[in-house]
Amino acid sequence: MVSLNVKPRGRPLRGLPESIEVDLSTATTSEIYSKIAAHTRLDQNRLRITKGSDGSVLSQKHQDGKLVTVEETGLREGSQIFVKDLGPQIAWRTVFLVEYLGPLLIHPLFLGPLRPYLYSASAFNPMSYLPAAINPTTSGVIPPPSQTQQLVCALIFLHFLKREYETIFVHRFSSATMPAFNIFKNSAHYWVLSGFNLAYWLYVPSGVMSASWWPKALEPATNQAVLYGSIALFFFSEFSNYLTHVTLRNLRPSGSTKRSIPRGYGFNLVTCPNYLFETMAWGAITVLAGGNFSAILFLAVAAGQMAVWAKKKERRYRKEFGSAYKKKSSMFPFLW
Incomplete structure (x- = not known):
């Protein structure tokens, strides 16, 4: 002793x-x-x-x-x-579940049950301050959601539902917990930026999400190639993203913190293909939203943050594995 x-x-x-x-x-x-x-x-x-x-x-x-x-x-x-x-600490798995729960609930609520209250003529409604020419609420009649709005809502819902599934059944976390207070900081990105802000401006009841600068020829409501091409890109990206998460899970046996060089689908092209495919999925949603500024804002912030994470991970791989880690792009092939 x-x-x-x-x-x-x-x-x-x-x-x-x-x-x-x-x-x-x-x-x-x-x-x-x-x-x-x-x-x-x-x-x-x-x-x-x-x-x-x-x-x-x-x-x-x-x-x-x-x-x-x-x-x-x-x-x-x-x-x-x-x-x-x-x-006080909170489990990483719990943090992820809470983060993704925000937009998972907010988007269907904004498109459906809360729609009459969010977009009615009111001093608390940002739409009230827009000119009548582009403010559909001045007439007092709120049109139903367009098919494109319903489609975008469904795809965003599926995206975050997939994330919840992966949190429960796929991801393995190297650390058990994180400071409990950080859940508010971590959730802000999802609840505010991809939740309230994105949902409110995507489902404005004009029925048209496209920004004024967006080329009319590329509007999914009138261009079938853009519509179905964007949907195909979304599902391809989401499935590819899922495959990369499975690869990362299989690198680490249960109960282990051992790190290995990921290889295979996507990983032979860039260090973090999961971030690449995530960006592609949101790019498809941005196109379906007709260049809506809230979609562009979220895409830019999310892609920028993931690009920083990818570069850090690449540096860590080089430091940890040395010459065994072959040189490649961190997130965007041949660019970054």
């Missing part, structure tokens, strides 16, 4: 012991977390324990999923460890 000195990192922790004892020959770092959690009555996921010697975090598992032993960490009799409370 060895005794480890324990100190808080940052603010004091109620119930934190001055020392704990573990069996050096058999104990794992998970036992250290369990002992600290029992004393402080905090969930293990909100604890970060670091070594006093070099400040490195005590990992509980190797990349292959095997438990890390105390002996492997280099801790010995009298070694110092620091404990930090990371605050």
